[in-house]
Structures are given as C-alpha cells and as structure tokens.
Amino acid sequence: MALSPLNQRRWRNFRRNGRAYWSLILFSVIFGFSLFAEFIANDKPILVNYRGDYYTPIFKFYPETAFGGDFRTEAIYSDPEVKCLIDSGGLEVCFDDPEGIIDEIKAGTFEAEGFERGWAIWPPIPYSFNTSVDRPGAAPLPPNGQNLLGTDDTKRDVLARVIYGFRLSILFTLLVTGVASLIGIFAGALQGFFGGWLDLVFQRIIEIWSATPSLYVIIIMFAILGRSFWLLVALMILFSWTGLVGVVRAEFLRARNLEYVRAAKALGVSNMTIMFRHMLPNAMVATLTFLPFIVTGTIGGLASLDFLGFGLPSSSPSLGELTLQAKQNLQAPWLGFTAFFTFAIMLSLLVFIFEGVRDAFDPRKTFS
Secondary structure, eight states: OOOOOOHHHHHHHHHHOOHHHHHHHHHHHHHHHHHHHHBBBBBSSSEEEETTTTOOTTTSBBBBBGTTOSSBBBTTTTHHHHHHHHTTTTTTTGGOOOOHHHHHHHOOOOOOTOOOOOOOOSSSBOOOOBBBOOSSSSSOOOOOOTTTTOOOSSSBBBBHHHHHHHHHHHHHHHHHHHHHHHHHHHHHHHHHHHHHHHHHHHHHHHHHHHHHEEEEHHHHHHHHHOOHHHHEEEHHHHHHHGGGGHHHHHHHHTTTSSSHHHHHHHHHHHHIIIIIIIIIIHHHHHHHHHHHHHHHHHHHHHHHHHHOOOOOOOSSSOOHHHHHHHOOOTTTTTHHHHHHHHHHHHHHHHHHHHHHHHHHHHOOOOOO
C-alpha cells in the first residue's frame, strides 16, 4: 500500500534524522531477536531426530518415555542419559555410562545392535531464563565461556534472563503505552472539542485521579488478588492514560475555533470526523512530544515495582529483579553493569526514535 504524499514527507524527514533512523534499525534488530528468544536461549532443543521421527520440544511436551526412558514426566534434555537415548536411538546401555557412549558416537566408534543415530539442534544459549546452570562454585558466578554474562544468585544464566526480560519489558511498555495513549487522546479530544460542563467535570475527575498514589494502589491490589502480568498491565493503564489528556485538550481548545473547523461544521461534517480526521493530526506533534516520557516512565515503573518485589510474578524474567540482585550482591559487579547497560541502551534508543517521530510530524522541521 503506497503512502500518501504527506506520510512520504514524514518518512523522508525521519530518515534524514540519522540518530533516530539508526536507533530504529538497531532497536528493531535487538527487539526482533528477542521475539525469538525461545530459539536463542532455551534448555530444550529446537529440533530432535529420534529413530527417523522429528520432534520439536520447544513447542510441545514430550515425556522421557518417548525417547526410550523410564519416566512419563517431561524429558530433561540436558540430562546425559536423555542425550544418550536420543543419540543412540533409545538403547538401554545409556543407563550405564551415557557420557562415554556419547563420546563414542561422536567419534564414530560406537557399535551396538539396534543402533540408529539421532541428533538434536540446540539454541546458541542452552539455558532458558529459569534454568539452573550446572557449574561448580558459589552463586553468583562470574562470566566465562559457558555463561557470557555470568549467573545470578540462584545460578540462572544472566544473558538468557536479559534476552527474555528485554522482550517482556518492551511488550509490556508497548501494550500499556498504546492503550493508555488511545484513552488519553480520546478523553482529551472530547474535553477540548466540546468544552463547557463536560470539560469542567472531566478536569476535576482527572485532578482527583492523578493525585491517587498509584504505587500504593498497585501494591494493595497485588496483595489482594496476587501478582500477574495482565493485572499489572490493567493497573498501569488506569494510572497512565491521564498523561496525554492535558496536551490533547489544549490543542483541541486552541483549534476548535479556527476557520477550517467552523467551515467543516457549516458543511455538516460530523463532530467525530472533525475531531479525529481534521483536528487530531494537528495535535499530533504536541502529543508525540510526550510519548517518550510515557514510554520511559512505564519501563521505569515496571522496573521499580520489580525492584521492590511488587511487580511481575517471581518466576518472570525481570530486569528490575536483576537490578535488585546487583544491589544485594555488590561482590558481583557483572550484575550491576549488565542491568545498567541494558536499561541505558533500551531507554536511549526509544527516546531517540520517538524524538525522530515527533520531528517528522512537525511541518516546521526540515533536515538537510
């Protein structure tokens, strides 16, 4: 679908803003990789070939008995016996010396009746965000070839948790910011366009609602209902939508008496068409100016709640919880450096992108 001339001009302006354009590319690459986190960091193989049949453990549950084992629970694919069963085609000799048999299979010297070699394709990082690393020493463990960013205080791979945590933070932020912005823009447009008692009543409601201590309300609700992702999303939206109301309201109050609005009313154009087709585009510059603050505030709010222990469930890969671990383990500086650079890169890229979007929508901005 071809872009309109106006949107083509906006895209050209955005591309000429080098900082915003390259930030968008870099962020898209990082976020794109994180969307496929299960293929990058997982304690389950991507694909398994066992006796000529193919299995996809990252998508489906397979008991150990499916590979010739004894248990009906899910196969632990990192276990030497399970690896041997897959590689040897389910031979019972794997229960005696699995690692030795695996070495023989790799060397091509293994021979046995019924032997049918299998294989498994593993992700580059053989750990998920909640996998306990089998590595000697007291946690947290420093970075090495096995764990590029070390482990946390429960021996979970930090790099895997950063990949999953980055994806969770961005998806949470996009969801909260998108819904809250729609509500805030709609409420501000109604206030500014109609004014009068509607505007007066709405302003008093917003003043009371904005004064409500959101952090305490979230903590109380979690104490009553328990912590969950969707409950946190709903609560964050309830306290975030007011951020754009004042800006949109002011733009609509200014524009509702302009000539093109009066002309549209005289021609019988509906109020909704005037508001969202004619007036809203002119209010987008001021609206987009505040979006970076909402985005960074949402990420910061999620990290703060996780840091305090009142955010996402403890089983979730949380960047705020990583920051708390860095505070509690000052002898492990890799935790603090990882948390700092993750937040710094993520927030900087998002702010640069939204600055470029804001300038692209501003007709007064041009780039050489």
